[in-house]
Amino acid sequence: xxxxxxxxASLNVKVDYNFKLTAAAYNFSWYFNGxxxxxxxSCEEPVVALVKEKSEKQLQARILSTRKGVDVDKYLAKIxxxxxxxxxxxxxxxxxxxxxxxxxxxxxxxxxxxxxxxxWNALLIGICQQNASFKQGWRMLAMMYKILGRKIMVExxxxxxxxxxxxxxxxxxxLLEACRLGYRASxxxxxxKAFTNNVLSEDKSDEYxxxxxxxxxxxxxxxxRLALVLAARKYGxxxxxxxxxxxxxxVYKVPERLAEETWVKIWGKWGGLSSxxxxxxxxxxxxxxxxxxxAKGQTYPILESREITPLTxxxxx
DNA sequence: TGCCAGGCGGGGT
DNA sequence: ACCCCGCATGGC
Numbered sequence: 080x081x082x083x084x085x086x087x088a089s090l091n092v093k094v095d096y097n098f099k100l101t102a103a104a105y106n107f108s109w110y111f112n113g114x115x116x117x118x119x120x121s122c123e124e125p126v127v128a129l130v131k132e133k134s135e136k137q138l139q140a141r142i143l144s145t146r147k148g149v150d151v152d153k154y155l156a157k158i159x160x161x162x163x164x165x166x167x168x169x170x171x172x173x174x175x176x177x178x179x180x181x182x183x184x185x186x187x188x189x190x191x192x193x194x195x196x197x198x199w200n201a202l203l204i205g206i207c208q209q210n211a212s213f214k215q216g217w218r219m220l221a222m223m224y225k226i227l228g229r230k231i232m233v234e235x236x237x238x239x240x241x242x243x244x245x246x247x248x249x250x251x252x253x254l255l256e257a258c259r260l261g262y263r264a265s266x267x268x269x270x271x272k273a274f275t276n277n278v279l280s281e282d283k284s285d286e287y288x289x290x291x292x293x294x295x296x297x298x299x300x301x302x303x304r305l306a307l308v309l310a311a312r313k314y315g316x317x318x319x320x321x322x323x324x325x326x327x328x329x330v331y332k333v334p335e336r337l338a339e340e341t342w343v344k345i346w347g348k349w350g351g352l353s354s355x356x357x358x359x360x361x362x363x364x365x366x367x368x369x370x371x372x373x374a375k376g377q378t379y380p381i382l383e384s385r386e387i388t389p390l391t392x393x394x395x396x
Numbered sequence: 397t398g399c400c401a402g403g404c405g406g407g408g409t
Numbered sequence: 410a411c412c413c414c415g416c417a418t419g420g421c
Contacts, residue, residue, distance in 0.1 A: 209403040215419060216402080261417030266404085299404050320402040336411095358402075365401080 081232045082127060082143040086151045090130075090138040092164045095172070097190030098132045101162065103390050104191060104359060105204075107221060109239040111393040117233065118161050118194075120154050122241045125231055128158050138164070143233055163192035166312065171349045178345060180330045181353070184360045184379035193309065193355060198284035199274055200242050201309035202292070205302035206266050208320075213363035214387055221396045222258040223267075227251055245271035266297025285311045308351040317342055317350030322366050323357060329370060362388035 102116040110117045120126040126144045133139040140158050142151060159165060172189065175181045196204070203223065207216040227243035248255065248271040255264045273279040273295050279287070292303035304318035319327070319339045327338040331345075346353045361369045362380050372378065380390055387395045 206403095210401060210416085211403090211418075212401060212420075219418090259418060261419090262404090263417080297404065301403060305402095318402085322402040324402095354402095363402080 080145055081234055082125065082145055083234045084141045084143050085147050085149060086142040088140050088142075088151075088155055089133065090140055090155075090159065090162070090164060092136050092138060094164065094167050095169075095190045096136075096164060096192065097188075098130075098138060100188060100191040100390065101194060102130075103393055104193070105217075105389050106194075106393040107224070107396055108393050109224075113393075115236070117236060117239055118158060119239070119241045120157055122229060122244050124149060125229065125241055126154060127231075127233060127239065127241075128154065129233070129236060130158065130162065138162070161195045163195065163312070166192055168192070168352075171346075171352060174346060174349065174353075175356075180326075180357070180373070180378055181360065183376070187379050187382070188356070188359065191356075191359070193312070193352065195312060196309055197242075197281055198279065198287070198306060198310040199245060199270070199281060201306040202270050202298065202302065203242070203267065204309060205305040205318075206263050206270070206297065207260070208305070209263055209266075209302065211263075212365060213358070213389075217387075217392060217396060219258055219260050219263070223255075223260075226254050226257050245274035249275060263297070266295070269296050270298065285313075287311070289316055304351060305355075308355060314349050314351030314353075317346070317354040319354065322369070323354055325366055326357065326361075326369060326373065330373060359389045362386070362390075 102111045114131060116130045118128040120128055124144055126142065126149055129141045129143065130138055142154050176185045204220060207219040224240040224242055227247050229241040231239055231241060233239055248267060252268060260267060289300060289303045292298050292306060293300060301318045301320050304316050307313040308318065319342060324335050324338040327341055328335045331341050333341045343350050359380055360378055361372060362384060364372060380388060382390060384391055
């Protein structure tokens with residue numbers, strides 16, 4: 080069964096937007112090939128979108144499925160939200176251009192937006208980052224897609240994977256072991272149960288607050304906040320892990336206990352976006368390497384890096 | 397080998 | 410409100 084194009088649309092971009100960086104950041108090879116971006120839109124049907132640059136300020140989106148009668152308008156709205164092409168970051172840029180830690184990356188990264196994902200997938204991403212290196216976390220997530228997700232064929236693209244649904248996880252708990260999640264596996268199961276019990280619902284993903292998400296055992300403040308950033312573009316409460324806490328305390332010369340407060344003072348309502356951007360700026364280097372780069376003043380990503388970084392992940396996995 | 401890491405919860409104070 | 414520890418797994 081091959082997914083075929085059932086609709087095509089042009090998307091006008093009105094804000095500062097760098098498609099390639101946005102598509103590349105924290106992505107896998109089965110979703111981005113350097114030119115075209117594949118966005119999974121629905122696991123049931125299944126439906127995906129393929130997006131590429133058409134011209135300056137214009138993207139082309141194709142919607143692909145196995146049947147014709149899908150709700151094109153609904154999916155187009157979803158594609159726009161995922162891409163963030165209506166997200167105005169002017170205020171964020173004003174801070175970025177002047178901030179001590181950020182300013183050197185401004186020219187390189189201006190126009191990058193975070194791609195949004197589902198609440199469920201955002202929680203999986205967060206759980207995989209818990210007490211693990213950046214590489215280990217993304218490898219764990221990749222294994223979940225490959226082992227528990229749905230492998231599908233897409234016309235003029237090839238193979239891709241749809242992330243496993245909560246049901247897929249609960250029906251194949253035995254396969255989680257092969258994903259090498261360690262003790263994080265039980266948190267994945269708890270979150271999957273929360274979705275199948277309707278404690279959490281994808282439809283309400285933009286209504287949730289941190290306090291709603293941390294009710295799930297294994298989901299703490301960091302994971303909840305990261306999920307709100309990635310699923311709802313809620314940036315008000317920044318995810319601050321040990322890595323970022325230390326970096327903030329070094330760069331701004333404050334005790335670690337004041338790191339979050341300092342971050343919010345600098346970034347205001349954009350703190351959550353800045354937290355994720357910091358990992359991109361420093362190529363998600365391990366803490367000691369990140370601090371060495373800060374000391375050298377290398378506070379911008381190496382776009383052509385041969386190592387695995389947030390912006391080159393898609394070349395490796 | 398034996399540490400330790402982009403968290404977390406449970407148990408202490 | 411804090412502090413402290415154990416925890417699966419992989420990397421060095």
